[in-house]
Amino acid sequence: MRVVLATANSGKQREFATLLAPRGFELVLQSALGIAGAEETGRSFEDNALLKAHHAAAAAGLPALADDSGLEVDALAGRPGVWSARYAGVGATDEQNNSRLIADLTGVPDERRTARYRCVLALVRGPADKQPILAQGSWEGRIGHQPAGSGGFGYDPYFIPTGLNCTAAELSAARKNALSHRGAALRDLIARLGNWA
């Protein structure tokens, strides 16, 4: 089935393609259809995932899948949360966002650097779909002091998953997909699909 993937994030695109191709989804990037991203005005991951999916479905005339995800740091009262992509300002790079995160955690000891990634997926048949499929996943860990690794994207060079002695950016793509919030959300989505197609 042709589904428009409502993301401009190339890190997410790679992870989705690997996980969904075997399930018969033919993912079309919204950028390939000339569709710009929706403005993320929601206050929750759920709101933003739905907003992005409805926007892409309306513009493409196709079913749409969107992801809203982010990092919640306990010592920062859950920030950056829905602002993860623009923590250091609109249009910030991953490096700038990571610099702000590490600056905000100056002096915070290891045991208080706990965090989790969260991912919410929204799959809609069209812009007026009243029964979207929502799926979610999370991944616990903590924020390190030094960056390590070159895989993944975003905050991965600083995110040390619980039970591991390396960062998410040091994992292979397959290992990250097996452990991550996005992998978990996709497995949840697939379990909820039923006869959706």
Ligand code: ITT
């Ligand atoms: P789209 O809205 O176009 O999908 P985006 O990057 O703006 O792309 P979000 O608003 O969902 O997406 O923000 C997600 C941010 O959270 C992302 O830019 C990273 O900073 C962070 N993030 C989410 N998942 C991540 C992951 O698997 N690894 C590292 N950082 C992640």
